[in-house]
Amino acid sequence: MRAMTDHPATDDIIGIGFGPANLSLAIALRDAMGDGPPRTSLRFIERQDRFGWHRAMMLPGADMQISFVKDLVSLRDPTSPFSFLNYLHVKGRLSTFLNLKTFNPSRVEYNDYLAWAADHFSDVVAYGETVEAVRPEIRDGRLAAFVVEARDGAGTRRLRRCRHLVVAAGGDPAIPAPFAAHAQDRRLIHSSWYLPGIAQALGAPRLDGPEPRILVVGGGQSAVEIVTDLGARYPRALVDLAIRGPALKPADDSPFVNEIFDPAAVDRIHGAPAPVRAELIAAHRATNYAVVDADLIQDFYATLYEQTVSGVTRYRLRRSTRVVALEPASEGLRATLRDDVAGTEERQSYAAVICATGYQRAAVPAILDPVRPFMAGETADRHYRLPLERAEPRVSLHLQGFSEPTHGLTETLLSILPVRAGAIAQTILEEERAARAAIRSAAAAP
Known part of the structure; x- marks a missing residue:
C-alpha cells in the first residue's frame, strides 16, 4: 500500500459524490462562472469507477416516476444545453421520443441522459476513489480549509484540499434487524445491489431442478418492481412479498x-x-415512502387474480407480516415470519431474501466527524450550508440529500436538483467574490 501524499492538491470547491445532485451542481457552477469572475477550480470525488445512477435497479420496463422536465437544469434554466430535450436532440431521438406521448422516460434512458451530461465533466471527476474522512486544516486556531482523504482501488491514499466542500454522498442501505446480522451472506440482498446480487445468489435461470423460493421484504415501489422482475427473470421461482401493512398503498400524485x-x-x-x-x-x-404507482399495483393485483383462475401459485402477498428471525440454512436462509393479524408464526426457507427497505441518512455524514469541533450545529440553513464557527470567511460546508427534516421531501429526490444546485453555487461564488474583494482591499491599503 502506498503512503499518503505529503502535499495535497488544492481546489476552491470539492464535491464528495458525483451522482445527479453534484452533477447538477457542476452544471450550475459552470453556468454561474460563465457570467464572469470569480473563476474557481472544482473537483468531484466518486467511489464508482464510472458514472452510474442506480445501475442495480435498471429493470426492463421500469419508467421514471417524475417528468423529464425535472431534469438536471430545466427548472433553473430551460434553455440550457444540458436539458433532457437537448440530450434527445443530440442523440437523434427527439421526434421518436415525442411519438411515445409520455413525460416519463425509461429508467435506462434517464441513466443514459445523466451519463451523457456527466461526460462533459470527466476532466474534474476522480472516479474509483472512496472518501474516508474530511479533516480540518487549522490556521491560528481557525478552520482555514478542508483536507479530504480518499483511497483509490489500488489502495493509494490521496489528499485533496479545498475551501468549499459539498457533500452529496447519498444514503446508506437500510438493512433492519434481524437482517443486519447476515449482511455479509450473499443470499441476503439489498435493492441497491439487486441485479448483481441476485445473479450471484441464484445464478442463471434453470429449466430443471427445484423451484427456488425467494422472499422480498418491503411495501414500496422497488419491492413490487423486484417481485415482478424475479418472476420474469426466473420463470420457475416462487416469490413471497412480505409487507408490514394490510395492503399495498398507491402513491399520491394528485x-x-x-x-x-x-x-x-x-x-x-x-x-x-x-x-x-x-x-x-x-x-x-x-x-414517496412505502407507496407504489397505481398502475403497478393494478398489474400485480391482476397477476394474483390470474393465479386463482389457473390454480398455479407463484406469487404470495403476505400482508401484515414481519420477519422476526433469520438464520442461515443449507438450503438458503430460514425466516420466521409473524402474521400480526392472525398472531401466528411460520418458518420458511428461501434461496434468497431481498430487502427493499430503502436508505438511511445521518443528519451529518460520519466522514465529517473530524470537522465537528468547528460546527455550530447539525442543521443546514436555507441554502444547504452547515453553520461553522471559528472558520475563515472563505470556508463553507454544504450538504445535499441530508436535510429532509428542515427542507422537505424533495431533499432526497430528483425533483428540484437544479434549483438547489443553483442556490449552492450562488452562495459559494458570492462568498468567493466577497473574500477576494476583501483581500484586494487589504492589499491596496497603505
Missing part, C-alpha cells in the same frame, strides 16, 4: 399534493415552526 415537490414548497417548509414543519412532511409521506 396535483395539489404534488405541489410539495415544487421549489416554492422548500421555502414554505423551511420557514415553518419546527412542529408544523414535521407535520407537513408527515402529511405528505404517501407521495
Whole structure:
C-alpha cells in the first residue's frame, strides 16, 4: 500500500459524490462562472469507477416516476444545453421520443441522459476513489480549509484540499434487524445491489431442478418492481412479498399534493415552526415512502387474480407480516415470519431474501466527524450550508440529500436538483467574490 501524499492538491470547491445532485451542481457552477469572475477550480470525488445512477435497479420496463422536465437544469434554466430535450436532440431521438406521448422516460434512458451530461465533466471527476474522512486544516486556531482523504482501488491514499466542500454522498442501505446480522451472506440482498446480487445468489435461470423460493421484504415501489422482475427473470421461482401493512398503498400524485415537490414548497417548509414543519412532511409521506404507482399495483393485483383462475401459485402477498428471525440454512436462509393479524408464526426457507427497505441518512455524514469541533450545529440553513464557527470567511460546508427534516421531501429526490444546485453555487461564488474583494482591499491599503 502506498503512503499518503505529503502535499495535497488544492481546489476552491470539492464535491464528495458525483451522482445527479453534484452533477447538477457542476452544471450550475459552470453556468454561474460563465457570467464572469470569480473563476474557481472544482473537483468531484466518486467511489464508482464510472458514472452510474442506480445501475442495480435498471429493470426492463421500469419508467421514471417524475417528468423529464425535472431534469438536471430545466427548472433553473430551460434553455440550457444540458436539458433532457437537448440530450434527445443530440442523440437523434427527439421526434421518436415525442411519438411515445409520455413525460416519463425509461429508467435506462434517464441513466443514459445523466451519463451523457456527466461526460462533459470527466476532466474534474476522480472516479474509483472512496472518501474516508474530511479533516480540518487549522490556521491560528481557525478552520482555514478542508483536507479530504480518499483511497483509490489500488489502495493509494490521496489528499485533496479545498475551501468549499459539498457533500452529496447519498444514503446508506437500510438493512433492519434481524437482517443486519447476515449482511455479509450473499443470499441476503439489498435493492441497491439487486441485479448483481441476485445473479450471484441464484445464478442463471434453470429449466430443471427445484423451484427456488425467494422472499422480498418491503411495501414500496422497488419491492413490487423486484417481485415482478424475479418472476420474469426466473420463470420457475416462487416469490413471497412480505409487507408490514394490510395492503399495498398507491402513491399520491394528485396535483395539489404534488405541489410539495415544487421549489416554492422548500421555502414554505423551511420557514415553518419546527412542529408544523414535521407535520407537513408527515402529511405528505404517501407521495414517496412505502407507496407504489397505481398502475403497478393494478398489474400485480391482476397477476394474483390470474393465479386463482389457473390454480398455479407463484406469487404470495403476505400482508401484515414481519420477519422476526433469520438464520442461515443449507438450503438458503430460514425466516420466521409473524402474521400480526392472525398472531401466528411460520418458518420458511428461501434461496434468497431481498430487502427493499430503502436508505438511511445521518443528519451529518460520519466522514465529517473530524470537522465537528468547528460546527455550530447539525442543521443546514436555507441554502444547504452547515453553520461553522471559528472558520475563515472563505470556508463553507454544504450538504445535499441530508436535510429532509428542515427542507422537505424533495431533499432526497430528483425533483428540484437544479434549483438547489443553483442556490449552492450562488452562495459559494458570492462568498468567493466577497473574500477576494476583501483581500484586494487589504492589499491596496497603505
